[in-house]
Amino acid sequence: MSGLEQQYVQEVFASNWIAPLGPQVDAFEQEFCAVTGAKYALALSSGTAALHLALRLTGVGPGDEVLVSTLTFSASVNPIIYEGGRPIFIDSEQESWNMDPGLLEETLAARARAGKLPKAVVVVHLYGQSANLEPIMAACQRYGVPLIEDAAEALGATYRGKAPGAFGKAGIFSFNGNKIITTSGGGMLVSDDKAFIDHARKLATQARDPAPHYQHSEIGYNYRLSNILAGVGRGQLAVLADRVQARRDNFAYYEEMLGHLPGIQFMPEAPWGRHTRWLTVLTIDPAQFGVDREVVRLALEAENIEARPVWKPMHLQPVFGSYECVGGQVAEAFFRDGLCLPSGSSLTAEERGRVAQIVRQAHK
Numbered sequence: 001m002s003g004l005e006q007q008y009v010q011e012v013f014a015s016n017w018i019a020p021l022g023p024q025v026d027a028f029e030q031e032f033c034a035v036t037g038a039k040y041a042l043a044l045s046s047g048t049a050a051l052h053l054a055l056r057l058t059g060v061g062p063g064d065e066v067l068v069s070t071l072t073f074s075a076s077v078n079p080i081i082y083e084g085g086r087p088i089f090i091d092s093e094q095e096s097w098n099m100d101p102g103l104l105e106e107t108l109a110a111r112a113r114a115g116k117l118p119k120a121v122v123v124v125h126l127y128g129q130s131a132n133l134e135p136i137m138a139a140c141q142r143y144g145v146p147l148i149e150d151a152a153e154a155l156g157a158t159y160r161g162k163a164p165g166a167f168g169k170a171g172i173f174s175f176n177g178n179k180i181i182t183t184s185g186g187g188m189l190v191s192d193d194k195a196f197i198d199h200a201r202k203l204a205t206q207a208r209d210p211a212p213h214y215q216h217s218e219i220g221y222n223y224r225l226s227n228i229l230a231g232v233g234r235g236q237l238a239v240l241a242d243r244v245q246a247r248r249d250n251f252a253y254y255e256e257m258l259g260h261l262p263g264i265q266f267m268p269e270a271p272w273g274r275h276t277r278w279l280t281v282l283t284i285d286p287a288q289f290g291v292d293r294e295v296v297r298l299a300l301e302a303e304n305i306e307a308r309p310v311w312k313p314m315h316l317q318p319v320f321g322s323y324e325c326v327g328g329q330v331a332e333a334f335f336r337d338g339l340c341l342p343s344g345s346s347l348t349a350e351e352r353g354r355v356a357q358i359v360r361q362a363h364k
C-alpha cells in the first residue's frame with residue numbers, strides 16, 4: 001500500500017457508502033480510463049469475472065471455439081469453459097513469449113476454410129509485456145473475430161505507446177493480491193464500446209432490468225467491486241508508475257548480476273513497447289549453466305526464498321488435456337527452463353542481493 005488508500009477508504013466510511021457501487025467505484029473507473037486510454041471501464045470483483053463477462057457478451061456458447069494463448073494462468077481459460085466453449089491453445093513466439101501471430105493467422109485461415117470460425121480470440125499479455133498486437137489485430141479483423149485482451153498481468157505496460165488491454169473489443173485487468181497494483185481482489189473490464197460496457201454492468205449487477213420492481217430478462221451475476229475496495233484501487237492507481245519503476249529496477253539488478261552467466265537468458269523486452277517486469281523471469285539452459293532450473297529453485301527454497309516455474313502451459317494441464325493445441329513446443333521450453341525470481345515492488349536491495357548470490361552459487 002502507498003498510504004493514499006486510507007484517505008479514500010476514510011471517505012467511504014464518512015459517506016457510509018458500503019456497497020458494490022458508489023462514488024469511489026465511479027471515480028476508480030474514470031481514473032482507470034485516463035490511465036489506460038480506454039473509453040469505458042467497469043470495476044468488478046475479479047479479473048476472471050471480467051473475462052467471463054467479455055466472453056459472454058461476445059456470444060461464446062456451447063461448442064464454440066475460442067483461440068487462447070497456451071502459456072498463461074488457468075483463469076484465462078476457465079471462463080471459456082463456464083460458457084460451454086472449447087479452448088484451442090496457441091503457442092508462444094520467442095520474441096515476447098506471448099501468442100505467436102503467425103500461428104494465430106494460420107489457425108484462423110484453416111478454420112475459415114473449414115467453414116467454422118472461432119467466436120473469439122483471447123490474447124494474454126504475459127508477465128508485464130504486451131503481445132505483438134498489430135498482426136494479431138489484423139488477423140482478427142481479416143476474419144471478423146473479436147479480440148479480447150487478458151491484460152491481468154500487464155497494467156502499466158505499453159504497445160507502441162498505448163496500454164495493452166485497450167486495443168481489442170474488450171480488455172480485462174486484475175487487482176488480485178499478487179498483481180502490480182492490488183485491491184486485495186478485484187478486476188476491470190474495458191472497452192471503447194459503450195453498449196458493451198453498459199450491458200456488462202447490467203449482467204454484473206444480477207441483470208436487473210430498468211424497472212422499479214425487481215425484473216429480470218436474462219441471467220446475471222454478482223460481480224461488482226465494493227466501494228471500499230475501489231477506494232484502495234484509486235490509491236494504488238496513483239502509484240502505478242512507481243510500482244513499474246520498482247519492478248524494472250529489480251529486473252535491471254538481476255540482469256546486471258546474473259546476465260553474464262552461461263545459459264541464463266532473461267525474458268526479452270520486445271521492441272514494440274515497455275515491459276513492466278511485473279515479474280523478472282529467466283530461462284536456464286542446464287547444458288551451459290551446469291544445473292537445471294529446478295536445482296536453482298530448490299536452492300532458493302532451502303534459503304526460504306520462494307521462486308516459481310514459469311506458468312505450466314494450458315495444453316499440458318490435466319483439466320485441459322483433451323483440447324487441441326497449435327504448436328506448443330515453444331511454451332513447453334519456457335515452462336521447462338523458466339524461473340520467476342522474487343519481484344515484489346517492496347523488495348529491498350539486501351533481499352535482491354541474497355537471491356542473486358544463491359543463483360550465482362548454483363552455477364557449476
Ligand SMILES: *Cc1c(COP(=O)(O)O)cnc(C)c1O
Nearest residue numbers: 046047048073075076152174176
Ligand atoms: C491473475 C490473472 C487472471 C485472473 O485475475 P483474478 O483477478 O485473479 O481473477 C487472469 N489472467 C491472468 C493472465 C492472470 O495472471
